[in-house]
Amino acid sequence: MTLAIAPNDTARTHALLQGERARLAADDAALVAEQVTLSEIAAPTGGESARGAAVAERMRAVGLEVQVDAVGNVIGRRAGGRDAEPVVVCAHLDTVFPPDTDVRVQREGTRLVGAGIGDNARGLAGMLALARAIDGQALRTDRPIDFLATVGEEALGDLRGAKHHFVGAGRDAAAAVILDGPGEERVIHRAVGSRRWRVRFAGPGGHSWSAYGLPNPLNAAGAVASMLAVLPVPNEPRSALTVARIVGGLSVNAIPGDALVEIDLRSVSQEVIERLAREVRAIVDVALGDENARRARGTPPLTVRVELIGDRPGGETADSHPLVTAAAEATRLVGREPELGAASTDANVPISLGIPAVAIGAGGRGGAAHTPQEWFENADGALGIARALTVVCCAAGVVGR
Amino acid sequence: MTLAIAPNDTARTHALLQGERARLAADDAALVAEQVTLSEIAAPTGGESARGAAVAERMRAVGLEVQVDAVGNVIGRRAGGRDAEPVVVCAHLDTVFPPDTDVRVQREGTRLVGAGIGDNARGLAGMLALARAIDGQALRTDRPIDFLATVGEEALGDLRGAKHHFVGAGRDAAAAVILDGPGEERVIHRAVGSRRWRVRFAGPGGHSWSAYGLPNPLNAAGAVASMLAVLPVPNEPRSALTVARIVGGLSVNAIPGDALVEIDLRSVSQEVIERLAREVRAIVDVALGDENARRARGTPPLTVRVELIGDRPGGETADSHPLVTAAAEATRLVGREPELGAASTDANVPISLGIPAVAIGAGGRGGAAHTPQEWFENADGALGIARALTVVCCAAGVVGR
Numbered sequence: 001m002t003l004a005i006a007p008n009d010t011a012r013t014h015a016l017l018q019g020e021r022a023r024l025a026a027d028d029a030a031l032v033a034e035q036v037t038l039s040e041i042a043a044p045t046g047g048e049s050a051r052g053a054a055v056a057e058r059m060r061a062v063g064l065e066v067q068v069d070a071v072g073n074v075i076g077r078r079a080g081g082r083d084a085e086p087v088v089v090c091a092h093l094d095t096v097f098p099p100d101t102d103v104r105v106q107r108e109g110t111r112l113v114g115a116g117i118g119d120n121a122r123g124l125a126g127m128l129a130l131a132r133a134i135d136g137q138a139l140r141t142d143r144p145i146d147f148l149a150t151v152g153e154e155a156l157g158d159l160r161g162a163k164h165h166f167v168g169a170g171r172d173a174a175a176a177v178i179l180d181g182p183g184e185e186r187v188i189h190r191a192v193g194s195r196r197w198r199v200r201f202a203g204p205g206g207h208s209w210s211a212y213g214l215p216n217p218l219n220a221a222g223a224v225a226s227m228l229a230v231l232p233v234p235n236e237p238r239s240a241l242t243v244a245r246i247v248g249g250l251s252v253n254a255i256p257g258d259a260l261v262e263i264d265l266r267s268v269s270q271e272v273i274e275r276l277a278r279e280v281r282a283i284v285d286v287a288l289g290d291e292n293a294r295r296a297r298g299t300p301p302l303t304v305r306v307e308l309i310g311d312r313p314g315g316e317t318a319d320s321h322p323l324v325t326a327a328a329e330a331t332r333l334v335g336r337e338p339e340l341g342a343a344s345t346d347a348n349v350p351i352s353l354g355i356p357a358v359a360i361g362a363g364g365r366g367g368a369a370h371t372p373q374e375w376f377e378n379a380d381g382a383l384g385i386a387r388a389l390t391v392v393c394c395a396a397g398v399v400g401r
Numbered sequence: 402m403t404l405a406i407a408p409n410d411t412a413r414t415h416a417l418l419q420g421e422r423a424r425l426a427a428d429d430a431a432l433v434a435e436q437v438t439l440s441e442i443a444a445p446t447g448g449e450s451a452r453g454a455a456v457a458e459r460m461r462a463v464g465l466e467v468q469v470d471a472v473g474n475v476i477g478r479r480a481g482g483r484d485a486e487p488v489v490v491c492a493h494l495d496t497v498f499p500p501d502t503d504v505r506v507q508r509e510g511t512r513l514v515g516a517g518i519g520d521n522a523r524g525l526a527g528m529l530a531l532a533r534a535i536d537g538q539a540l541r542t543d544r545p546i547d548f549l550a551t552v553g554e555e556a557l558g559d560l561r562g563a564k565h566h567f568v569g570a571g572r573d574a575a576a577a578v579i580l581d582g583p584g585e586e587r588v589i590h591r592a593v594g595s596r597r598w599r600v601r602f603a604g605p606g607g608h609s610w611s612a613y614g615l616p617n618p619l620n621a622a623g624a625v626a627s628m629l630a631v632l633p634v635p636n637e638p639r640s641a642l643t644v645a646r647i648v649g650g651l652s653v654n655a656i657p658g659d660a661l662v663e664i665d666l667r668s669v670s671q672e673v674i675e676r677l678a679r680e681v682r683a684i685v686d687v688a689l690g691d692e693n694a695r696r697a698r699g700t701p702p703l704t705v706r707v708e709l710i711g712d713r714p715g716g717e718t719a720d721s722h723p724l725v726t727a728a729a730e731a732t733r734l735v736g737r738e739p740e741l742g743a744a745s746t747d748a749n750v751p752i753s754l755g756i757p758a759v760a761i762g763a764g765g766r767g768g769a770a771h772t773p774q775e776w777f778e779n780a781d782g783a784l785g786i787a788r789a790l791t792v793v794c795c796a797a798g799v800v801g802r
Contacts, residue, residue: 192610196653208665209593212641219630225623240613245650252597252645252663262653264609
């Protein structure tokens with residue numbers, strides 16, 4: 001069932017939510033306190049269970065029907081006026097920080113400083129605030145809403161939680177609104193997909209004089225980099241192809257026994273990703289074949305192993321889609337100027353599956369994300385929550401007002 | 402004054418030395434004991450002074466006139482029958498092992514196991530045995546002999562000690578006989594020259610999506626490797642060109658800020674080294690220019706720094722040269738079959754300066770050089786000393802017999 005948002009719905013819906021906005025403003029300090037509490041529960045990618053349990057407990061406390069799925073996602077459902085395809089409100093649990101990181105939050109002037117305080121304790125606290133506002137009684141939606149706290153959004157997680165949900169239990173979702181970090185202006189409707197490889201060339205290795213003629217894994221690695229450097233990569237749809245690491249050789253005296261190349265491919269177009277991925281594979285094979293053809297007769301050939309170390313689907317929700325226009329309009333309604341953009345977030349997964357999705361900030365200002373000096377400042381943070389509430393209620397439909 | 406060795410000199414000289422050979426055989430155990438003592442004095446490249454002092458003390462004890470030069474070489478002179486250009490007998494002091502290596506020597510069956518026991522405690526002990534045999538009284542030579550214990554022969558030393566000596570005080574040498582490691586068959590008359598570079602490409606680095614378009618140092622590094630891989634390198638004169646290391650990039654998320662390439666060029670022909678060195682420099686510049694030409698408008702260019710990290714001159718003493726034929730003949734006279742060959746030793750320096758030189762083993766068998774499991778076995782080790790004595794006496798001329 002397609003998501004239906006009529007042209008005037010956003011302004012009308014926003015007007016209906018005036019009381020909720022007043023309560024959100026009144027509860028602003030409590031929201032920030034909850035954000036700090038959640039941020040101080042370590043949640044490295046792959047180790048999200050403690051934070052997940054804290055989120056589940058809070059979801060139950062506001063009357064959601066809560067499940068924890070097989071990968072550790074926490075899903076809390078608020079029933080709708082009818083048993084329709086749900087709208088998913090999603091925030092990721094995990095942070096980029098290793099388990100032993102000091103996650104205590106310090107107040108420095110107007111700033112809260114802490115690893116993960118914005119990305120994504122802000123998103124999680126914002127999601128819980130929406131679950132309180134949409135209480136199913138004073139404010140009730142037409143569609144059910146699934147509040148989804150995902151695991152594995154950050155780098156090595158590779159959107160594992162969102163993939164598990166939207167491919168499985170959540171495959172019938174009508175729309176998804178992702179809350180990721182602070183801010184109240186950006187509307188991410190294009191999903192930067194990515195594919196990443198670790199390529200290892202291996203050979204016998206040996207002395208660079210007495211064993212000269214052996215194939216050199218670094219020659220193959222270098223050929224990969226130099227061929228990729230001249231491969232045409234489109235600006236539109238925006239795409240990027242980077243050789244991000246090469247490591248090989250221990251000593252200037254020796255032909256190395258192996259060489260590693262890490263390659264990062266990104267695009268807002270899944271078609272471009274598929275096409276360039278085929279080129280990457282072909283170039284690796286050419287580099288291998290060329291170096292083996294050059295080796296001295298009778299020496300063992302190089303081998304190659306290509307490991308996929310990242311795979312995030314790309315795509316976009318059209319900027320003319322009602323969900324995107326509603327998000328842009330809601331941004332204006334809270335007094336901000338919308339900035340449509342592209343990023344890699346949990347929204348990649350529903351977008352790639354044809355489910356309309358946007359990723360938006362959960363209010364306030366922040367910086368130094370992915371560093372231990374990450375900070376958050378609650379400058380009109382309630383505006384971001386108000387914007388999100390309007391977007392979610394547009395998508396899910398308000399009933400009984 | 403050119404070295405003069407007449408066709409029959411080797412056999413004649415060898416015959417004159419029968420008494421010395423008998424004494425060398427009788428003193429065989431003492432020579433090995435001295436080899437162990439020297440091996441147990443740590444002498445990493447750049448930290449040879451303790452071992453150098455031990456060698457100097459032994460040189461003085463056998464009546465040589467000893468000097469330690471500005472770089473730490475120990476030179477002990479045995480006067481000749483006339484004040485002519487000297488013959489240099491040379492052995493390197495240093496080992497490849499870092500200062501904290503356990504240098505104790507263990508006996509395991511017929512083997513002595515210890516870091517540096519062969520390379521080059523054997524050469525040093527052999528050189529001292531020659532200095533005892535050529536005592537200036539019972540055995541006296543026409544030319545003076547400079548017994549030279551050098552610093553900085555191994556990798557990072559880059560033949561520093563030999564360069565200092567033969568370019569300076571030793572520039573008038575008539576010939577040089579280098580004792581390096583065990584063995585009594587090989588005669589190294591071709592000097593494998595080498596030149597080594599560390600090339601660093603540096604750029605701003607940045608996020609592989611938001612900063613895409615920045616020049617990538619790994620693309621330049623890869624281009625260097627792939628261009629060098631197809632550069633014609635001659636088999637004759639034997640030569641080798643190896644990209645031995647590439648290191649760049651910290652994360653698959655980023656365009657790296659720098660990339661390092663280490664290149665090793667070797668040849669027995671100094672002319673080939675000079676020619677290929679010019680090619681290497683040109684290729685580095687092409688790789689830099691190409692990547693900078695590809696970068697996005699307005700982004701800062703890559704820079705490159707090329708550091709020379711090794712420079713060993715190459716060349717050869719012709720296999721028809723009297724010193725080489727004398728060394729081959731002396732090998733036969735001790736009952737072994739000579740193997741003429743190429744290597745990189747202290748002999749590179751005199752050879753490149755036009756001073757006839759050979760490098761030979763100092764007797765016995767060995768293996769696992771440049772590892773902590775290096776071993777030496779005194780199987781007829783005195784033969785190697787006897788061979789060296791004949792070669793040195795051919796070059797210096799025996800007087801009074």
